[in-house]
Amino acid sequence: MRTVERIEKEDITNLKFSKKEVLQDEMERKRRNFELMRAQALGNLLKNKVSITFETADEKIFQVTTTVWAVGSEYVSLKQNLFIPINAILEVD
Template sequence: MESVITVPKEIIGQASFATKEVLSDRLEIERRRWYLQKALSLGNLFRHKVTITYQLYDGIPQRVVTTVWAVTERYVTLKGGRVIPVHAIREVEL
């Protein structure tokens, strides 16, 4: 089983994210979009933190626990202005 390191949101800006889509199934991609929208609602309404697992350029997964402030087609903005490309996100845990 692959171990995933939890990192502080402050180092997100230093990461080199995967450049290609990390999910292979269309249903998984749609599910990720739904969870991101739900995380956005929870973050804006209740300041609720979520866990986002993403993949780096070299294939190593990392996770961050933070509040989602904005979601676009291409990017997720976290508290503190940190940004993660949507295609690099593997999982969102509410």
């Protein structure tokens, strides 16, 4: 199992992301999309934070605790004009 490193959302701008999909299973991708939509609703309605675990281009695993403001077709928008590609997200809690 790989080590998950905690990261502050402001440090996401220093990371590089791959275009590859990190989840190979279709059901896992559907679950991720459901959890992202749920996180968006919680963020907009209640200002709740979620933990997002994601993989970078160099295959390191990071986790950030943040509020999800919007979910697009390719990116998740966070506060302070920060974005994470959806294809890099492993898990949303």
